[in-house]
Amino acid sequence: MAYHLLQRDHEGAQRLASSLDYALQHIRHCEKCNNFTEEVVCELCRSHHRDAALLCVVEMPADLLMMEQAHCYKGMYFVLMGRLSPLDGIGPREIHLDRLLKRTQDGLVKEVVLATNFTVEGEATAHYIGELLHDKGLKITRIARGLPVGGELEHVDSGTLAQAVIERREM
Amino acid sequence: MAYHLLQRDHEGAQRLASSLDYALQHIRHCEKCNNFTEEVVCELCRSHHRDAALLCVVEMPADLLMMEQAHCYKGMYFVLMGRLSPLDGIGPREIHLDRLLKRTQDGLVKEVVLATNFTVEGEATAHYIGELLHDKGLKITRIARGLPVGGELEHVDSGTLAQAVIERREM
Ligand SMILES: [Zn+2]
Ligand SMILES: [Zn+2]
Numbered sequence: 001m002a003y004h005l006l007q008r009d010h011e012g013a014q015r016l017a018s019s020l021d022y023a024l025q026h027i028r029h030c031e032k033c034n035n036f037t038e039e040v041v042c043e044l045c046r047s048h049h050r051d052a053a054l055l056c057v058v059e060m061p062a063d064l065l066m067m068e069q070a071h072c073y074k075g076m077y078f079v080l081m082g083r084l085s086p087l088d089g090i091g092p093r094e095i096h097l098d099r100l101l102k103r104t105q106d107g108l109v110k111e112v113v114l115a116t117n118f119t120v121e122g123e124a125t126a127h128y129i130g131e132l133l134h135d136k137g138l139k140i141t142r143i144a145r146g147l148p149v150g151g152e153l154e155h156v157d158s159g160t161l162a163q164a165v166i167e168r169r170e171m
Numbered sequence: 172m173a174y175h176l177l178q179r180d181h182e183g184a185q186r187l188a189s190s191l192d193y194a195l196q197h198i199r200h201c202e203k204c205n206n207f208t209e210e211v212v213c214e215l216c217r218s219h220h221r222d223a224a225l226l227c228v229v230e231m232p233a234d235l236l237m238m239e240q241a242h243c244y245k246g247m248y249f250v251l252m253g254r255l256s257p258l259d260g261i262g263p264r265e266i267h268l269d270r271l272l273k274r275t276q277d278g279l280v281k282e283v284v285l286a287t288n289f290t291v292e293g294e295a296t297a298h299y300i301g302e303l304l305h306d307k308g309l310k311i312t313r314i315a316r317g318l319p320v321g322g323e324l325e326h327v328d329s330g331t332l333a334q335a336v337i338e339r340r341e342m
Contacts, residue, residue, distance in 0.1 A: 063324040072333035113339055117323040130342045144317030144338040149330040151316075152288040153234040159320040162243035167315040168284055169338060171301045 032103065034096055035061055035079045044077065051075045053110040057100065057129060059083045059117060067115065075113070078103055083116060084125040095125070097132060104138060111139040118145060203274065205267055206232055206250045215248065222246040224281040228271065228300060230254045230288060238286065246284070249274055254287060255296040266296070268303060275309060282310040289316060 005013035029035070030042035037043075044050070054075025058064050064077050080095040092098070104112055112133055116122035130140050146164035147156055156164075176184035200206070201213035208214075215221070225246025229235050235248050251266040263269075275283055283304055287293035301311050317335035318327055327335075 058324065066324045066327075066329075066332060067336070070329040070332040070336070072336045113336070114342070115324065115336070118318050118321055119323060122323070126342075140342045141339040142342050143332075143335040144315050144340060145320060145322075145335075146315030146317035146338075147289050148319065148327065149316060149334055150289055152290060152293070153229065153237045153286065156237075156319065158237075158241040161237060161241040161314075163320055164314040164316075165238070165241070165243045165284070165286070167317075167340060168312040169315060171285070171297075171311045171313050 029081075033077045033079055034081060034099065035064060035077065049074075052106075052108040054113060055104060055109045055111070056113040056115050058115050059122060059125070063115065063117075073113075075111075076109075080116070080125070083119075083121045084128055085121050092128065092132075097129065100129070101132060101136075104133060104136065109138065111141060114140065114142045200252075204248045204250055205252060205270065206235060206248065220245075223277075223279040225284060226275060226280045226282070227284040227286050228297075229286050230293065230296070234286065234288075244284075246282075247280075251287070251296070254290075254292045255299055256292050263299065263303075268300065271300070272303060272307075275304060275307065280309065282312060285311065285313045 002013075005016060026038050027036050028038070028040075030037040030039070030045055032041050032045040035042055035044070051074050054073070055078055056067060056073060056075055057078050057080065058067065059080050059082060061079055061081075064079055067073050067077075078100050080100070082090055082095045084090060084092070084095060103109070112129075114126040114129060116125045126142055130142075133140055145160070145167060147153070147160065153161060173184075176187060197209050198207050199209070199211075201208040201210070201216055203212050203216040206213055206215070222245050225244070226249055227238060227244060227246055228249050228251065229238065230251050230253060232250055232252075235250055238244050238248075249271050251271070253261055253266045255261060255263070255266060274280070283300075285297040285300060287296045297313055301313075304311055316331070316338060318324070318331065324332060
């Protein structure tokens with residue numbers, strides 16, 4: 001991309017450079033949710049229209065956006081900016097679990113919703129956080145696994161169908 | 172297919188005719204689970220290695236096969252041979268709900284697992300059966316909706332993510 005910009009689009013390159021420069025100078029991590037923001041505490045964390053008793057843990061800023069687009073959740077967030085991956089040298093410190101632990105102890109948070117991915121690393125991260133927050137007087141929940149909305153038994157993989165049966169819910 | 176067989180494969184046509192003839196004469200519906208069988212009660216329903224306290228309701232024989240391939244369930248089945256679809260003239264009678272009701276009253280069944288599809292018709296069928304079996308002293312469960320095994324928040328549709336959050340489970 002850089003090569004294309006330098007070769008064909010000098011003006012675009014200049015604009016990109018300015019934007020990056022601006023971002024590097026102004027973008028920081030929100031003190032509460034760890035998401036990118038230009039302020040000390042981001043707009044979402046400052047909102048009075050959200051439920052302070054719910055704290056949803058996601059891996060990346062894009063996951064927070066997906067949650068907001070699904071219009072299913074009106075609580076607060078904590079963005080790990082990654083997931084546990086010991087082989088890549090990403091441990092509890094790198095995903096800021098000390099800050100997450102502190103964040104949950106504000107006296108308002110009652111439930112922590114673990115919304116990391118259902119990949120091996122996302123699952124390991126959820127379990128680690130579950131252990132970390134165990135016995136802290138919080139309800140710890142995990143988003144559900146199962147069939148997609150509109151899904152048919154014939155078109156899901158065996159592992160997903162098995163989880164859907166294991167995690168069946170009383171009607 | 173019939174045209175191809177008549178034109179090119181007389182012997183195949185003969186074999187197909189015999190198979191169909193045999194099936195029409197010998198295949199019937201199992202008295203207990205309503206699946207296709209050559210016997211009065213099918214092999215699965217006669218098995219002593221399955222849990223008679225669990226009854227799983229599926230739409231079609233193919234769904235029963237999917238359940239068996241997922242190796243997650245060791246109970247009994249009831250195959251509706253369809254799903255409620257009023258516009259197509261398929262009502263409670265056509266999917267044998269009178270027989271299902273009777274099947275659940277054998278004194279052994281404790282839980283009915285509704286494993287119809289998560290399509291509009293499959294959902295309507297599950298709700299109808301839930302109402303029908305309400306107050307009959309049975310536990311009624313529905314297989315879970317949510318993210319697939321290995322799934323990432325970024326790659327599921329909003330509706331599925333919303334359900335996964337709504338149906339989150341305590342860890
Ligand atoms: Zn924030
Ligand atoms: Zn049977």
